[in-house]
Amino acid sequence: MPHRRSAFFVSDRTGITAEAMGSTLLTQFEQEFKRETIPYVDTVEKAEEVVATIRERAGSDHHRPLLFTSIVDPAIRAVFKVDCALSIDFFETFIGQIENELGQKPSLLVGKTHGLVNEERYDYRMAAVNFSLDHDDGVKLKDLEEADVILVGVSRSGKTPTCLYLALQYGIKAANYPLTPEELDCPTLPKMLLPFRQKIFGLTIDPQRLHNIRTERRRDSRYASMDNCRYEVNEAESMFRQHGIPFISTTHKSIEEISTTIMLKAGLTRRF
Amino acid sequence: MPHRRSAFFVSDRTGITAEAMGSTLLTQFEQEFKRETIPYVDTVEKAEEVVATIRERAGSDHHRPLLFTSIVDPAIRAVFKVDCALSIDFFETFIGQIENELGQKPSLLVGKTHGLVNEERYDYRMAAVNFSLDHDDGVKLKDLEEADVILVGVSRSGKTPTCLYLALQYGIKAANYPLTPEELDCPTLPKMLLPFRQKIFGLTIDPQRLHNIRTERRRDSRYASMDNCRYEVNEAESMFRQHGIPFISTTHKSIEEISTTIMLKAGLTRRF
Incomplete structure (x- = not known):
């Protein structure tokens, strides 16, 4: 295969969770990917830049990139709802189920996972x-x-x-x-x-x-x-x-x- | 609240991905959870033991536990489809979408993520x-x-x-x-x-x-x-x-x- 497919791991913080999640899924498929982690995407503007990169890559790769996101803010997540990549939105997929179960709204505060908690x-x-x-x-x-x-x-x-x-x-x-x-x-x-x-x-x-x-x-x-x-x-x-x-x-x-x-x-x- | 809710991170390998994923979601909710990581659940028998633990906990907690799994083998995953917990099955949720996109079957081999690749x-x-x-x-x-x-x-x-x-x-x-x-x-x-x-x-x-x-x-x-x-x-x-x-x-x-x-x-x- 002349062009490898790209995989992007995009996060509003360190990217560690997005990478762990995406890598776990990708190791199930016997092909090599061009992997790229893009951390600290915490504004709509930065997200739009990333989407531009992904769109370019889709063209040069002749394959839709895979996109794994772990982003808290729904407005930033919305930027990644694009057709030029297969978008796996980790937060969007699961947060609602947990919200229902707990009967509690998510705080939508960014960066608590790998942050300095105390x-x-x-x-x-x-x-x-x-x-x-x-x-x-x-x-x-x-x-x-x-x-x-x-x-x-x-x-x-x-x-x-x-x-x-x-x-x-x-x-x-x-x-x-x-x-x-x-x-x-x-x-x-x-x-x-x-x-x-x-x-x-x-x-x-x-x-x-x-x-x-x-x-x-x-x-x-x-x-x-x-x-x-x-x-x-x-x-x-x-x-x-x-x-x-x-x-x-x-x-x-x-x-x-x-x-x-x-x-x-x-x-x-x-x-x- | 007299009883904290339990959160289980269950994996067929190290548990690092299940933990990262689950923790990222849980930090969005302002309450403390009793967290437990159970790694190397790689047989149906071990899975059944874990489910027994979770069921017990559901009773003593007076809350359904949250259950985050990262397990490759569909037969083992099936054991965790239980009503006594809110079950977030990471593999089942995403692997199909990627399979369709790549037009390739997953290998279903366990433990490649944090394994010694070479x-x-x-x-x-x-x-x-x-x-x-x-x-x-x-x-x-x-x-x-x-x-x-x-x-x-x-x-x-x-x-x-x-x-x-x-x-x-x-x-x-x-x-x-x-x-x-x-x-x-x-x-x-x-x-x-x-x-x-x-x-x-x-x-x-x-x-x-x-x-x-x-x-x-x-x-x-x-x-x-x-x-x-x-x-x-x-x-x-x-x-x-x-x-x-x-x-x-x-x-x-x-x-x-x-x-x-x-x-x-x-x-x-x-x-x-």
Whole structure:
């Protein structure tokens, strides 16, 4: 196909919801789209500019673009009722049903979803991010006590990005406990972890994938060698099994999947 | 009102889309909801368990719960067609329209949105996270060259969480350049930044809010004092203005808003 179809995600605020919604639908269709997110479309004038862009694109693509909107103000939404695109209007579709159910009018105030709702929530999130950054290198007993969950695994098994994601998205304080080669040689749980068994979660990874990741960092090192990766992963997994520690493989999972799985299995709930 | 209404976000995968969608709609109504996200509902049996929970809740709440679902498999979706909740079925509502427009059947494969689409994408994201972590403390010339964007601001103006969010969500390499007291005393742009003017973005913050944040970290210090915070913010802002550097205030913004605003104004696009 010479011309890919365009998909626009248009929002009066960040565009995060419009993008999440549109992407979820588009992944169901096996073709590539030219994707464009247009945030902060909060006036009729800006909306008219966007429509002009979409109309142009319809011509050059030889396909009607798909248009996903998440816009609160009905006057701005009305601008996007056009024939030059397939317009999926998220608010218009659902808000009426909820209004009827609740017997309450929507406030029509823009930007509450990803806005700074209150300082307390912001502070929670920051405290969790700082927690995860401050303790990325060496873990202290105090950190383990304060943590909501302690992620344990070999170096480069995915602990750091998962800790950061849990902090940013859910305000969860996740401690990062890397298993050292010495600890892996020994079948017992590291002594420091013993009092916190109930909040430990293990991460594991396919040895081949670990080898590839570590090779990127330190080519031709013992650390990155296939033999050593196989050994470390094997020892870590038997430690988890022996001590009944829940664990998941990060190999074929995104950070979102790893994080939401940990939230579910460790019974954690968002802090804000 | 003695009983709050419940809102359930149910998904066959992470629940991130169902939550984003549902929350966006609910913020339009001025009441508190008991929110619950139930991810990985990927069999009819699990769906039936969830419906049992919802039915129970309908009884104890004395209100019909709101139910937001994002589920690909029509057989599982069918389980949620119940009278005990207001059921907002995101897939069912929109997938048909897109199918007609594209003249293509949906794949009905689960979990492509927040799944690990390919290793290349994962590696992009990791590279950006590592970039932001490796350079959080001191910035080197090489880092500034490699960066997609350089965030400049006084200590605790919001640079670190923004860098991490840009890395995790968009694969953007954002360097973190803290303005030191010495640099603030001098009206010129720090020498190291001169070659990179076109990729600098400034963050500023209300002095009172900065004072509060810094006081949390170092109470009664000169660093946290109201006078010093006022001085630093003032100097930073005049540096930005004098050198035509775009900047935004982080005071009343969430990390999502700060990040998407920078993406938009700096003309950045996601790397995956």
